[in-house]
Amino acid sequence: METLFGLPALAVIAFLGINGVKVTSGGQSRLVERLGKYDRQLQPGLSFVLPVVERVVSHESLKERVLDIPPQQCITRDNVAIEVDAVVYWQLLEHSRAYYAVDNLQAAMVNLVLTQIRAEMGKLDLDQTFTTRQEVNEALLRELDQATDPWGVKVTRVELRDIQPSRGVQQAMEQQMTAEREKRAAILRSEGEKESQLNAARGRAEALVLDAKAKQEALVLEAQAQAQQQTLLAQARADAATRLAEAMQANPQAAEAIRLLLARDWMAMGEQMANAPAGSVLMVDPQSPASLLTALRDLQKPQG
Numbered sequence: 001m002e003t004l005f006g007l008p009a010l011a012v013i014a015f016l017g018i019n020g021v022k023v024t025s026g027g028q029s030r031l032v033e034r035l036g037k038y039d040r041q042l043q044p045g046l047s048f049v050l051p052v053v054e055r056v057v058s059h060e061s062l063k064e065r066v067l068d069i070p071p072q073q074c075i076t077r078d079n080v081a082i083e084v085d086a087v088v089y090w091q092l093l094e095h096s097r098a099y100y101a102v103d104n105l106q107a108a109m110v111n112l113v114l115t116q117i118r119a120e121m122g123k124l125d126l127d128q129t130f131t132t133r134q135e136v137n138e139a140l141l142r143e144l145d146q147a148t149d150p151w152g153v154k155v156t157r158v159e160l161r162d163i164q165p166s167r168g169v170q171q172a173m174e175q176q177m178t179a180e181r182e183k184r185a186a187i188l189r190s191e192g193e194k195e196s197q198l199n200a201a202r203g204r205a206e207a208l209v210l211d212a213k214a215k216q217e218a219l220v221l222e223a224q225a226q227a228q229q230q231t232l233l234a235q236a237r238a239d240a241a242t243r244l245a246e247a248m249q250a251n252p253q254a255a256e257a258i259r260l261l262l263a264r265d266w267m268a269m270g271e272q273m274a275n276a277p278a279g280s281v282l283m284v285d286p287q288s289p290a291s292l293l294t295a296l297r298d299l300q301k302p303q304g
Contacts, residue, residue, distance in 0.1 A: 029095040031058040041095055058099045064091045064156060067106060069113050071162070074121035076129060083164040084121060088113055088144070094152025101151050109148065113158075116143050129163050136160060 030042040034054045042049075042056070049056060071085040090109065092098055102108050120136050121129060129136075140158040148155055 027061060027063045029058075029060050029062050029092070030056045031095055031099055033057050038096060038100065058095065060092055060095055060098070062092055062095070064089055067109055067113070069110060069117070071164075072114050072117065074118050076121055076124055076126050078125045080126040081166045082121065082126070082129065083162075083166075084117055084160060085162050086113065086117060086140075086158060086160050088155060088159075089157040090148070091154045091156060092152065093154050097150070097152030105151060105153070108151070109144075109153070112147055113140070113144060116140055116147075117160075126165065133160055133163075 026044045028044065030047075032039050032042060032049055032054050034050075039054065067088040067090060069086040069088060071083045074082050074084050076082060088109070098105050117140065120139055124132065124136070137158050137160060140160075141155060144158060145155040
């Protein structure tokens, strides 16, 4: 009889002993209550819980987790209805505070995030909700981290995932963007036409200037060529006259023949010399070789 009584007792003791052994994995946490009062937190590894007297009331992960925030309706500062959803990364730092400070931690965090998103969107105009998303994420992170600190929760990151205006607002935005693109295209076309006209006008003006310069240079070169030609011709005639006068002086017998030749050509040569650029006129007596020689020598002297 005693043997039969002892076997059930041993079985009960073995059952309770097995249930009292707890193995906690890394990155996990268990809370133990003793007689309904919080006693301790089991660390990763092997732990023992007194049967009947102690029990594990909560088993949570201490790893970083992701909280998906469903889409919600928000009103911007300029009274535009938008739909916003987000994702929140958070980590449980103090298991006991999270368990005893708030009931249903994740539901409380979702409602808190939704409230903060509505508040932040209400501070912005519609255009700002698209351009200041990073600033909104940082503001939500600060506010949520501060609000969840009493729960033993650390919010590590908040990301607004999608911002969708209503269908009517989207159509208005598309029309506005189309109008803006058409406006920019019209401005670019007008600027292109203006630049083209300016370039054409500059081209015509530069062509006229170059043409005038070319004509001026041609006239200058032509005048210089004529002057140089007249100078060379006058120099050649003067040299010829000098040699002729020297020949007359050296050979008196040839003077009469030379005077006859000079008398024939004298008038033509005098007319040409009078029309020369230097304006020199040779006035001599064809009958006097000495006066001709003197005049020709005076002609070769530089003009004062």
